[in-house]
Amino acid sequence: LRCRLYSASWTRPRQVTMLMRCSGRSRTAQHFPVPESLLEEAAVQPYVHNCFVNVWEERYIHRFCIFFKRHSRLRANVLLSTGGRKFQGDAVV
Numbered sequence: 680l681r682c683r684l685y686s687a688s689w690t691r692p693r694q695v696t697m698l699m700r701c702s703g704r705s706r707t708a709q710h711f712p713v714p715e716s717l718l719e720e721a722a723v724q725p726y727v728h729n730c731f732v733n734v735w736e737e738r739y740i741h742r743f744c745i746f747f748k749r750h751s752r753l754r755a756n757v758l759l760s761t762g763g764r765k766f767q768g769d770a771v772v
Contacts, residue, residue: 684717685770687754697771714746718769724750746771 680697698713714727727746734741747770759766 680712682717683772685756685758685772686719687756687758687767687769688719690757692758695771712744712746714771717771718746718748720748720750720753720768723752724748724768743772 684695698716700711702709729746748768753768
């Protein structure tokens with residue numbers, strides 16, 4: 680699964696590949712993303728949150744799944760912080 684990683688360790692987002700888990704060996708088996716393979720600092724924040732975002736562009740709707748870690752003890756992410764708001768953690772889109 681190709682995705683974009685916004686890491687607190689980097690100064691620019693990067694295109695990365697996320698691992699997937701399969702529920703079985705058949706072709707109809709479900710696939711589940713494993714964002715834990717990309718997000719850092721599992722000892723500080725072991726939980727991964729997710730949400731869906733819809734973006735309307737004229738007649739088209741784009742739906743994105745966002746996985747993220749956010750915690751006061753995680754490093755500040757300059758890619759996701761704006762103005763006076765500081766985002767501490769990583770995100771994958």
